[in-house]
Amino acid sequence: MLTRTKLLFLIGGIAICALVPPVASAAGDDFYTTLFARIMIFAIAAVSLDLILGFGGMISFGHAAYVGLGAYAVGIFSFYGINDGFLQFFVAIVGSALVALVIGAICLRTRGIYFIMITLALTQMLYFLGISLEEYGGDDGLNTDRSEFFAWFDLYEEINLYYLILGFLVACVFIMHRVINSRFGMVVRGCHANEDRMQAIGFPTFRYKLAAFVISGTMCGIAGALLANLTEFVTPEFMHWFRSGEIMIMVLVGGMGTLFGPAFGAAIYLLFEEWVPDLMEATISGTGENWHFIFGPLLVILVLFAKQGLWGLIPDRSRRDG
Amino acid sequence: MADPILRVEGLNKSFGGVVATHNLDFEVEPGEIHAVIGPNGAGKTTFVAQLSGMLKPDSGRIFFDGNDVTELSAPARSHAGLARSFQITSVFRNFTALQNVALSIQAHSGHSFRMWKPAATDAELNDPARDILEQVGLGARSDILAANLAHGEQRQLEIAMALATRPRMLLLDEPTAGMGPEDTQRITRFLADLKGTYSMLLIEHDMDTVFALADRITVLVYGRAIATGTPEAIRANDEVRAAYLGEEEAEIA
Numbered sequence: 001m002l003t004r005t006k007l008l009f010l011i012g013g014i015a016i017c018a019l020v021p022p023v024a025s026a027a028g029d030d031f032y033t034t035l036f037a038r039i040m041i042f043a044i045a046a047v048s049l050d051l052i053l054g055f056g057g058m059i060s061f062g063h064a065a066y067v068g069l070g071a072y073a074v075g076i077f078s079f080y081g082i083n084d085g086f087l088q089f090f091v092a093i094v095g096s097a098l099v100a101l102v103i104g105a106i107c108l109r110t111r112g113i114y115f116i117m118i119t120l121a122l123t124q125m126l127y128f129l130g131i132s133l134e135e136y137g138g139d140d141g142l143n144t145d146r147s148e149f150f151a152w153f154d155l156y157e158e159i160n161l162y163y164l165i166l167g168f169l170v171a172c173v174f175i176m177h178r179v180i181n182s183r184f185g186m187v188v189r190g191c192h193a194n195e196d197r198m199q200a201i202g203f204p205t206f207r208y209k210l211a212a213f214v215i216s217g218t219m220c221g222i223a224g225a226l227l228a229n230l231t232e233f234v235t236p237e238f239m240h241w242f243r244s245g246e247i248m249i250m251v252l253v254g255g256m257g258t259l260f261g262p263a264f265g266a267a268i269y270l271l272f273e274e275w276v277p278d279l280m281e282a283t284i285s286g287t288g289e290n291w292h293f294i295f296g297p298l299l300v301i302l303v304l305f306a307k308q309g310l311w312g313l314i315p316d317r318s319r320r321d322g
Numbered sequence: 323m324a325d326p327i328l329r330v331e332g333l334n335k336s337f338g339g340v341v342a343t344h345n346l347d348f349e350v351e352p353g354e355i356h357a358v359i360g361p362n363g364a365g366k367t368t369f370v371a372q373l374s375g376m377l378k379p380d381s382g383r384i385f386f387d388g389n390d391v392t393e394l395s396a397p398a399r400s401h402a403g404l405a406r407s408f409q410i411t412s413v414f415r416n417f418t419a420l421q422n423v424a425l426s427i428q429a430h431s432g433h434s435f436r437m438w439k440p441a442a443t444d445a446e447l448n449d450p451a452r453d454i455l456e457q458v459g460l461g462a463r464s465d466i467l468a469a470n471l472a473h474g475e476q477r478q479l480e481i482a483m484a485l486a487t488r489p490r491m492l493l494l495d496e497p498t499a500g501m502g503p504e505d506t507q508r509i510t511r512f513l514a515d516l517k518g519t520y521s522m523l524l525i526e527h528d529m530d531t532v533f534a535l536a537d538r539i540t541v542l543v544y545g546r547a548i549a550t551g552t553p554e555a556i557r558a559n560d561e562v563r564a565a566y567l568g569e570e571e572a573e574i575a
Contacts, residue, residue, distance in 0.1 A: 183428055183444070184437040190414055190425055197412045200374060201487055202400030202429035211435065 005315055010260055013267075017166055021159050030158060034230070035274060037162050039267045040169045041226045046250040046262035047176055048219030053248065054257030055180055056212050057192030059116045062103070062123025063247050066096045066217040068130065068239030070224025075234035076136060078144040085147030085155075089225050096221025097214050099126075104213035108206060120241055130236030141235030144228055155229055165226050172219055173263060179215065180259055188212045220247075253302060254309045261311025268310065325388060327352045327491055327521045328373070328404075333382035335368055335545075342368040343379065344545035350491065350521050355513075357524040357532045360542035361565070366525045367409055369542070370495045373523070374406040375399040387490065400429065405489030409496040409525070411476045415469035419460055419479055422468055423451035426486035451486060458482040458512065474505035481512075491521040498528050510534055533557075541565065 002010070017036060024032040045067055052058040073092035077083065107118045136142050146155040155161045179185050187208045190198045198205050228234045237243070246269065254265025272295060281288035306313050330348040335341075342365040350356045358366050371377040373384060375396035384392045391399055400406075413422050424447040428434060431446065441447065455464050458478045463471060468479060477497060484492055497513065498506040510531045513522070517535065526532045532539065533553050540550040541562045549559050556562055 178440075179437045181440045181442060182437045183434045183439070183441045183447075186421070186425055186428065186441045187434045189416075193414045193416060194412050196376060196396075197408070197414070197483075198425075198429075199396040200376070200400060200406045200408075201426045201483060202397045203434065204395065204397045208434060 003315075006260070006311075009264075009314060013260075013264065014166075014170060017169070018163075021162050033158055033162055035270065037158075037165050037230050038227075039270045040165045041223050041230060042247065042250060042266040042270060043263035044169050044172045044223040044226070045220045045247050046254065046266045047173055047259065048216045048223070049247050050251050050254075050256065050259060050262045051176060051180065051188070051219075052209075052212050052216045053251055054255075054259075054262070055185065055192060056188045056209060058108070058209065058213065060107075060119045060213070060216070060244075061116050061241060061248070062119040062244050063217070063220050064241070064243030065103075065123035065126045065239045066100060066220035067224035067227060067243065067247075068126065068234075068236065069096045069099055070221035070226075071228035071234040071238050072130070072136070072142075072224075073221070074147060074225050074228035075142045075144040078228075079136060079142060083145050083148045085149040088147050089222070092221045092225035093218055096224070097218040100214045100217025100221075101210070104210045104217070108209050108213065120244075123239065123244065124241055127236050127239040127241070130239055137235070139236065141233055141237070143233055146229045146232060147225075161229055165230070168222060168226060169263070172222070173260065176219075176259055184208065184211070249299065252309060253299065255306075255311035256309065258308055258311040261309050264311060265309060324352050326350055326385075327387055328523070329385040330373070331383045331385070333369075333372060333384070334380045335365075335372060335377065336380060341365075341545045343372065343382075346382070346542075346545070346547055348540060348547065348550075350523055351537075352521055353518050354537045355517055355522045355524055355535050357526060357536035357539045358542055359526065359529075359532055359539060363544075364542040365545040366542055367495055368545075370406060370493050370523070370525060373399075373493055374404065397429075400487055400489075403488075403490035404493065405484040405487045405491070406493040407480045407484045407495060407497060409499050411473070411480055411499075413468040413471075413476055413479050413483065416467065418465050418467055419455060419471060419475075419482075420448060420451055420464040422479055423454050423482050423486045424448055426483045427451050427454075430487055454482050454486050455479075457485070459508070474501050474508075477501060477505070477509065478512075481509075489520065491523070492516075493523045495525050496527060497524070498526065498531055506531060 017040060020036040021033045024030055045063065049063045052060055070092040073095050074088045077088050103122050106122065107115055110118055131139050153160055187203055191205050191209055195205050224238065250265040250269045251262040253268055254263065255261030273291065276294060277288035277291045280291060302309065326349040328350040330346060333343050333346040335343040358369065360366055368377065372379045375394055383390055386402055386404055391402060394402065427447045427450050452464060455461050458481055460475060460478055460482065463475060468476060471479060481497060498509050501509065506528055513535055524535060536553055538550060539553055539556045540547050541556060543565050548565060549556060549562050
């Protein structure tokens with residue numbers, strides 16, 4: 001269960017997200033609204049990756065693929081002039097769930113390093129599929145319109161899109177919180193700790209791991225559909241393994257297996273990416289693009305000394321949460 | 323005599339050139355404690371792994387309660403009533419003692435695709451789990467993380483998890499492994515209390531425990547059963563003394 005300090009961080013985090021648009025527009029700088037919308041989208045992806053990575057111990061190196069699938073679901077419909085948001089999101093959800101089902105069913109027959117490599121290989125195939133789709137822009141990507149839900153809810157109003165994303169984030173985190181603490185969640189966590197033992201006490205583990213994999217992939221698909229709306233552009237680049245690595249880094253920074261941590265990890269990673277290059281540029285010009293030089297060592301230190309990431313560093317008397 | 327609850331016929335398993343199980347025939351009567359002893363590397367744990375479904379035998383059949391279970395998966399055998407405890411303690415270290423046992427209960431209370439209700443406050447799981455912790459003497463320790471339990475307590479929890487699957491037969495792989503004399507005696511007394519309620523296959527290095535509990539003993543050497551019989555017969559068996567007991571007793575003396 002959550003300690004009081006962590007609950008404060010959580011509520012504070014949501015409150016900050018909720019306050020960004022009015023503060024940003026008062027300051028006359030909508031840039032931060034877009035940045036935080038992006039942060040929240042990747043927070044959804046990171047939290048859903050944490051279900052299988054942190055809780056299930058399945059190191060999927062391909063979660064950006066589901067983000068890409070969700071994005072293309074919006075993009076391809078939009079290409080044909082179909083902007084019905086319900087249809088787009090339905091297809092994004094079902095499509096990413098089905099792909100996660102197939103990829104999961106193949107990958108989960110392996111363990112350890114083989115699992116990592118197969119998730120990487122299969123999702124890179126999707127990346128190259130995206131590149132080869134000349135019809136939909138191939139390498140160059142595809143401009144898309146924003147989804148249409150209700151006449152009174154125009155996503156071209158940045159504020160509507162922003163709060164839609166916030167709503168999805170809060171819903172995803174809440175659902176994940178319930179799932180992780182449910183009977184199902186206990187099975188997923190047990191498989192991480194000792195799968196042989198889970199089988200010995202009577203759990204057919206494969207189906208539960210696969211279900212977790214599908215849930216996680218589906219939520220990433222939703223994040224992708226939101227991302228396409230935010231950027232009004234989809235590209236195979238969304239699916240590149242480098243993006244998968246970024247989502248994984250967000251989970252690591254925030255804290256694997258902490259559920260809420262990865263959401264903060266997404267914020268920290270993307271803010272770091274935004275601010276530190278400028279700072280470096282201001283200090284020594286021409287160094288800005290090498291921000292990984294600073295980020296890398298910090299990540300190593302964090303992983304070595306804070307097993308539960310930054311979320312784990314928040315003072316806490318009880319040992320477990322999630 | 324009633325039909326055996328567990329019957330093994332012509333079981334074979336080798337790893338490359340190493341024969342771990344060689345043409346093994348084996349039986350456990352209902353309510354019986356059948357101990358398997360043998361020097362290190364005799365293939366005892368490999369034998370249990372095949373019985374519990376974690377390893378596939380190269381050939382041979384395993385019958386449990388009259389049914390051929392050779393092709394059944396490990397979880398399916400657990401549901402058939404065959405429970406295994408592990409030689410190397412494999413409790414879930416990040417879960418409390420109660421959660422460990424509740425997980426075993428959960429495995430036998432329908433499917434686990436229930437994703438909404440918190441498991442931690444589920445009386446349907448916790449009540450029976452508390453009873454079992456009480457039964458093994460861990461009642462007061464139920465909220466301690468398994469990782470923070472003493473080694474002896476972890477071994478007790480290991481057995482509690484097996485009992486929580488409501489088995490008909492226990493496969494106990496060295497339940498006293500790594501325990502001091504006091505803990506060993508406590509586990510021995512505890513298993514003696516369970517005798518009759520469950521059929522048991524007991525793998526054990528502690529000869530006092532074996533001779534105190536076993537109705538029959540099978541001696542395994544290089545995957546072969548070189549002798550099966552009552553404790554008295556095994557004690558008197560020259561071949562066994564030469565292969566195993568003799569050296570062990572000489573060591574103790």
